[in-house]
Amino acid sequence: MEKKALRKLVFASNNKHKLEEARAILGDKFEVVSLAEIGCHDDIPETAETLEGNALIKARWVKERYGFDCFADDTGLMVEALDGAPGVYSARYAGEHCSFADNVNKMLREMEGKENRKAYFATVIALILNGETYTFEGKVDGYIATEPTGEGGFGYDPIFIAEETDKSFAVMAPEEKNAISHRGRAMRKLADFLCD
Numbered sequence: 001m002e003k004k005a006l007r008k009l010v011f012a013s014n015n016k017h018k019l020e021e022a023r024a025i026l027g028d029k030f031e032v033v034s035l036a037e038i039g040c041h042d043d044i045p046e047t048a049e050t051l052e053g054n055a056l057i058k059a060r061w062v063k064e065r066y067g068f069d070c071f072a073d074d075t076g077l078m079v080e081a082l083d084g085a086p087g088v089y090s091a092r093y094a095g096e097h098c099s100f101a102d103n104v105n106k107m108l109r110e111m112e113g114k115e116n117r118k119a120y121f122a123t124v125i126a127l128i129l130n131g132e133t134y135t136f137e138g139k140v141d142g143y144i145a146t147e148p149t150g151e152g153g154f155g156y157d158p159i160f161i162a163e164e165t166d167k168s169f170a171v172m173a174p175e176e177k178n179a180i181s182h183r184g185r186a187m188r189k190l191a192d193f194l195c196d
Helices: 016-026 051-066 100-110 174-180 182-194
Strands: 007-011 030-033 070-079 118-129 132-144 160-162
Touching: 007 016, 016 030, 016 174, 016 182, 051 070, 051 118, 051 132, 070 182, 118 182, 132 182, 174 182
Parallel strands: 007 030, 007 070
Antiparallel strands: 070 118, 118 132, 132 160
């Protein structure tokens, strides 16, 4: 019997780590396609003040210019002692073309001597499907470690300790991280909605 082709869904990202996570969570239900795979090499501006706003900008950009139903996400790390920073600026916390390590090092410097290390990660996914727009949010509580641990993950994963496990995301196997992560939770809400 021929295997049924999976329905294609464009993920408005070229971040290979995010694509791997999305494919791990949605892969048995959808073929998750990157921006590069639809020929989109645009530098999509993220100018909103909220995660939801940025996710919507990216999803609408793809829909309006390329015609595909798609989903986009924006993720932020909110640190209590830093008044919610870096928030929407998480990816470019240490500057416009900074590396993951630059952001981690800046965070550790900013948190030096601070007793309150509470933080949370949030992801908002915006979906445009059949002319309608939907949003899904995932959140995970934790705290900022005093030093990096683990080799896995990306971004702030080596210094974010999830409350539920007392381990950094960078120490966890991908499936363990996806089970509790902010993006994992938002993706499962998206998957549940799409498969309803």
